[in-house]
Structure formats: C-alpha cells, structure tokens
Amino acid sequence: MSRTDVLVDADWVEAHLDDPSVVLVEVDEDTTAYEKGHITGAVRIDWRGDLQDPVRRDFVNRTQFETLMSRKGINNDHTVVLYGGNNNWFAAYAYWYFKLYGHRDVRLLDGGRKRWELDSRSLVLEVPDRQTTTYSAAEQDTSIRAFRDDALAAIGSLNLVDVRSPDEYAGRLLAPAHLPQEQSQRGGHVPTAVNIPWSKSANDDGTFRSDEELTALYTGAGVDFGKDTIAYCRIGERSAHTWFVLHELLGQPNVRNYDGSWTEYGSLVGVPVQLGDTPGNPAGGGA
Amino acid sequence: MCGSTTGGLSVEGIDVTKEAVVQGVVLRSGEPVGGAYVRLLDSGGEFTAEVPTSATGHFRFFAAPGSWTLRVLAPGAATVDHGVVAEQGVVAEVEVEV
Numbered sequence: 001m002s003r004t005d006v007l008v009d010a011d012w013v014e015a016h017l018d019d020p021s022v023v024l025v026e027v028d029e030d031t032t033a034y035e036k037g038h039i040t041g042a043v044r045i046d047w048r049g050d051l052q053d054p055v056r057r058d059f060v061n062r063t064q065f066e067t068l069m070s071r072k073g074i075n076n077d078h079t080v081v082l083y084g085g086n087n088n089w090f091a092a093y094a095y096w097y098f099k100l101y102g103h104r105d106v107r108l109l110d111g112g113r114k115r116w117e118l119d120s121r122s123l124v125l126e127v128p129d130r131q132t133t134t135y136s137a138a139e140q141d142t143s144i145r146a147f148r149d150d151a152l153a154a155i156g157s158l159n160l161v162d163v164r165s166p167d168e169y170a171g172r173l174l175a176p177a178h179l180p181q182e183q184s185q186r187g188g189h190v191p192t193a194v195n196i197p198w199s200k201s202a203n204d205d206g207t208f209r210s211d212e213e214l215t216a217l218y219t220g221a222g223v224d225f226g227k228d229t230i231a232y233c234r235i236g237e238r239s240a241h242t243w244f245v246l247h248e249l250l251g252q253p254n255v256r257n258y259d260g261s262w263t264e265y266g267s268l269v270g271v272p273v274q275l276g277d278t279p280g281n282p283a284g285g286g287a
Numbered sequence: 288m289c290g291s292t293t294g295g296l297s298v299e300g301i302d303v304t305k306e307a308v309v310q311g312v313v314l315r316s317g318e319p320v321g322g323a324y325v326r327l328l329d330s331g332g333e334f335t336a337e338v339p340t341s342a343t344g345h346f347r348f349f350a351a352p353g354s355w356t357l358r359v360l361a362p363g364a365a366t367v368d369h370g371v372v373a374e375q376g377v378v379a380e381v382e383v384e385v
Contacts, residue, residue: 166329178337180301
C-alpha cells in the first residue's frame with residue numbers, strides 16, 4: 001500500500017467533486033461544524049450519534065453500520081474520503097471504523113478541515129440529497145481493535161503508545177485542554193507505555209509528516225517495529241490518528257487501537273497506573 | 288451576557304475554582320477573526336490542544352497551572368506565538384493580534 005492509496009490532498013478533492021464514485025464525509029468533534037459550512041457534496045457522520053450504540057458504551061453493530069451507510073448514500077464500491085476538524089482526529093477515528101467493518105477504499109484528506117480553511121478553499125451550506133443504497137458490512141476486524149485485557153496484557157511486553165499530550169500522560173491533565181478537566185477517572189498512563197503525542201506526527205497545518213520523519217519519530221521514542229503495538233489516548237480518536245500513521249502510512253502489520261482508552265483504563269479497579277513523565281515499570285506507581 | 292467576564296466568553300456553568308482557564312480573542316487590525324486556529328503549547332513547546340475561534344474571534348482552554356504558549360494560525364496571516372500564565376481558579380484573558 002502506498003500513501004496515495006490512503007491519503008489525498010485538497011487539489012485531488014477539488015478535482016473529484018463531481019466524481020460519482022467518490023463520497024466526501026465530514027466527521028467532527030463539534031458536530032455542528034458541518035452546518036456552518038462543508039466541502040461541496042460532503043455528507044456528515046456524527047461520531048457520537050451515528051457511530052456509538054445509544055445505550056451501552058460500544059460501537060454500532062454490523063447491521064446498524066449497514067443501515068447508516070445506506071442512509072448516507074454510500075455503497076461498498078464508493079471511494080470514501082473523510083475529513084474533519086481537530087486535525088482529522090475524528091475523521092481518522094471514522095477511517096478506522098470503516099476499516100473495522102471492511103470498507104475497501106477509504107482515504108483521509110491530508111490536513112482536514114483546517115488546512116482547507118487556511119487555504120481559503122470553498123465551503124458551502126447546501127446539504128446533498130443522496131440516494132439510499134444497499135450496503136453490506138463485514139464482521140468487525142478485531143485485529144485492529146484492542147480491548148482492556150489486551151492493554152493490560154501488553155504491559156511490559158508489547159509496544160504501548162500513549163498519544164495524548166505530555167501533561168495528560170503524566171497525570172497533570174485529565175482531558176485535552178479544550179475540555180473541562182473535571183473527570184471521574186484517575187490521572188496517569190498505562191505502565192511501560194511510551195508517550196508519543198499524536199501531534200508529533202503532523203505539521204502545524206494538520207498534514208502528516210513524511211514517512212522518513214514518522215519512522216524516525218517512533219523508533220527514536222522506543223517503539224520496536226518487531227513487536228505488536230497498541231495505541232491509546234483518552235477516548236480512542238487521537239489514537240486512531242496514530243493507528244492510521246503506523247498501520248496505513250508506515251504499513252506496520254500488527255497495530256491495534258484501544259478505543260476504551262484512558263476513560264476506561266483510568267476507571268478500572270485494581271489495575272496498575274503510572275504517574276509522571278517516564279514509562280515506569282509494570283507495577284506502576286507515583287512520579 | 289449573564290456571567291460573562293469583561294470582553295470575554297461567558298463562564299456560566301463552569302466551576303472556575305477547579306479550572307485554570309485561558310481564553311481570549313484573535314484580532315486583525317482590532318477586528319475579531321473567526322475561523323482562526325489557536326493551539327495551546329506546553330512549556331516544552333508540545334501541542335496540548337487546539338480550537339478554531341468562534342464567529343466573534345473567541346477561544347477557550349482548560350489548562351493546568353503554569354506557563355503556556357498560544358500559537359495562532361489564520362488564513363493569510365503569519366503564525367503568531369503569545370505567552371500566557373494559567374492559574375487555578377483564575378480566568379486568564381488574552382488578546383492576540385495577527
């Protein structure tokens with residue numbers, strides 16, 4: 001797989017605005033961003049309302065995902081191009097989700113909504129009217145999804161990559177600083193996890209760094225590409241961004257995103273937690 | 288606006304005694320700039336958060352106490368860095384000109 005199979009730039013998107021085989025999808029943390037303007041022809045997926053089960057904490061199931069795709073006018077053969085705010089965090093989360101359910105051709109718009117806006121490219125208010133489809137999803141591909149027991153078992157053995165900011169990793173902040181900090185879970189990180197903030201993989205404008213820079217970033221921070229890797233953050237969206245880098249851009253074979261992430265792990269009873277700026281040892285402890 | 292601080296965003300509904308708030312407005316020639324991007328960098332220069340400004344040019348972060356840098360990116364403007372100190376229970380108000 002090459003970078004162009006999974007990542008497109010703004011010029012590519014503008015050249016394919018009328019291409020019926022391409023569907024643009026906007027996914028934002030701020031689900032009202034779409035209403036203030038979006039790329040021509042783009043549909044919206046609400047990462048919370050459309051992708052999460054309304055009752056328990058889990059994803060929509062295969063049948064619900066099929067219904068969502070049909071409703072959005074996406075069929076199995078469409079090239080889906082995802083983009084969004086927050087440097088594509090939630091677009092990357094949706095990308096991983098599309099892959100989880102086996103969609104063949106999914107790509108990210110490099111730089112997402114921010115780069116598009118900083119370039120002063122066109123945004124419109126008109127919502128497209130797409131015909132419903134019949135969509136067939138695969139069973140979840142759990143080879144790219146980690147659960148809490150996988151994260152626990154990885155302590156001291158696999159690559160654990162905590163992609164949150166250094167202050168969240170150390171336990172000084174409990175959430176990204178655009179959100180209030182009052183949270184129920186403990187602060188800190190999974191013992192032995194290295195801290196490689198997602199932001200180190202991107203430029204200020206949100207575009208991804210080169211493959212050479214990315215490889216140097218992860219190997220230099222202690223990731224052993226000979227081992228399997230689990231990435232996590234707070235709720236699994238920033239770590240989906242890192243999963244995209246490791247699995248899709250760098251082609252690493254065994255990389256899983258732990259979507260339960262710190263809001264789950266930091267609430268578990270009796271698991272080891274490490275405070276401070278270093279990975280620590282498997283038993284965890286104070287800084 | 289009820290609960291607003293001078294010139295800034297309303298803090299109504301937020302327990303500011305528990306937060307170290309950094310907020311403010313991005314201006315160009317004194318006029319608010321909506322749709323600019325403000326990133327919060329920690330004392331080591333590492334990204335901590337980013338928000339787009341509102342239509343009125345406003346932004347807000349919930350930081351930890353300490354020294355931070357605001358980096359502002361706006362269409363057609365050079366990147367601007369602006370230092371700020373956050374304290375628990377205090378709303379730090381900042382104006383950044385691009």
